Amino acid sequence: MALGNKGFAGLVIGGGEGAPETRRPPRTGFLGARENRLAELSSGAMMTRVHEAVDPDTCRIWQGHNRDYEALNEQACSDLIDSLRAQGRQEVPAIVRRVTGDPKIRFEVICGARRHWSVSWLRRHHFPDFKFIVEPRELTDEEAFCLADLENRSRKDLSDYERATDYARAVERYYDGSQQRMAERLQVTKSWLSRYLELAKLPPEVLACFGSPHVIGITHAASLAPRLSHPRDRAQLMEAAAELAAEQMARKERGGTPLAPAQVVSRLLAAKPDPLAKAPPAEKIVDEEGRVILTARWDSRSGLLVAIPKTRLKDAAIVGMALDRYLSGLGATDDKRTEDVRTPKPRPGKRVQKAGGPR
Template identity: 40%
Template sequence: MSVRRRSLLDDAIDQIGSTHPAPTDSPPRAAAPKEGTDFLTRRGAAFDEIVRTVKTPTIKLKPDECSIWPGNARDYEALTYDRCETLVESIIKEGRNREPAVVRRTPGAEKPYELIVGTRRHWSIAWCHANHHSEIDLVVRIEQLDDEAAFRLADIENREREDVSDLERARNYKNAIETFYGGVRQKMADRLAIPKQRLHELLQLAEIPDVIVGAYASPMHIKVHHAGKLLPLLRAHTTQLLLEHEAGRLTEEQAARRDASQPPIEAPQVLARLIAATVPKRGRPAKRPPLATTSGVAVGTLVSNHPTKGLVLKVMPGEPLSVDEILEALRPAIADAKFKKRSA
């Protein structure tokens, strides 16, 4: 039998219970982290406020008594039996979920509780109910948390879970920074006790569009460091079109491989092909993407874009267009032009 892996929350609760004196009329404040303290110490101090609230009795609920809080990083709709198989089998064997999920009451809502932490546990027990194990209930703790505290609590748990993808976490952070922290990165980094550079890298990943994510066999495969290589290419119109074209080809190839029960194209190869698609072939100029209107009507092509020789466009509309429509199609190429700066 494998040794139970304790969550960060449970470890923090045990530590607080053994090192802090019994509460008086007003609970003691967490000591401010000293300069030079290590990362885990700073993170523990930042979440001391939350972990003080979770030593509560557990209760049993049916899965359909809980709605899923949308602020959690994990994409509930993306969960499958394959992703949860080990947990499902453990729950069936033990007749319960080992680690309680966390819910809060939602008076007046369609369902009486909202699940904050434990989406895989909830999904797995819902699967059990749909597959001849309706006797198994979801063990939960009820907490009183506002949305920002709920976000931080869920984030603690998700950092300990290897099956929460970088992309899920990145998009969750992108939403949270505007919702809870007024778009201020330093404020969010301090609140979560994570390095500001790490937060920056995750927010960069959140900018990668779905058309590029689709090139990977699974959203689980795209990593934080991929964003640093792809974003500069996505920000230039010419390379963006080439990148998106190659992503479309990869998406089709991945689907064909799935249908044929063949192994997928691995993430490193996907990244390499995306980048290579934007690099001019040796001995011949890179293929220029056509210039087109937003409705897809071809307007012409980009012939050359040189800092000293200037920008050359070939304009041959595929069908009658207004001057404004033609200019709008040419605007991205003009914006990306490599004009040599003239000295004053």
């Protein structure tokens, strides 16, 4: 029997030590849930957070937030608006910091700009009592940046451009310009971070070629970066960008569809640099005796290349004068550029000798 012999004997004689203890039924409902929660909190298996339901007008977006709040609209937030309306409440709280010194603003939003925008929209459209649920935290700016990045890194509704501009601000504000330190803090590779920083460096003229900066991906920036890093290639690409931006504006004014990002990149890369544009000829600069002081050559990839013979390294003053004269004459005519670097003027035949055209 389940009670055993001693238990059975106890029942027969009406009690005693062998009588089984009456088992109480388990707690259910509110009391059971309360006991379970208290046990989890005491064991450290659960952490409690304080949430507050507030008016979104008492919150502002943190200036370091990684989302472009001004770009949000009903279409961009339609999925979240529908979810909030169906649930009748906001399920996931926004992370905020308390604000002091401003009687109208209580919090600034660290994570949850779309939630803030959507709740604000619902309050203006037939749901005036809808509350914005927030979770206040105490965070430094750098901690707030890391938290926002961690929450939004996997979100598809955050554009590459928004991430790129956020990283570009953060690397200067929090990491003294060190990409290595920032990559270690975010636990990403330096090359991964560099691709976003390249996107953030695209000049405004290039950004204007796209229908919106938010459609530009890191792969587009990676394709354009090599051409933008060299002076002559960059000049030609910027000319093409100006024409393309005007074309995109005309399309927009006519109500047409802008060119896709891949088409824009293809058009910009198709712009070929002029090999003779602004490329001064290579030159040997000599002294009165015809001895070479230095050789200067303009390279389309590396820029200005200067070679100084070992025998002239001791003539620092003369070499410096020759280099100054060459640099000041880059935009001048050949006659001005070929004057000798010493005074009085050299004898005939001892002026700067051409070493060939540009390569």
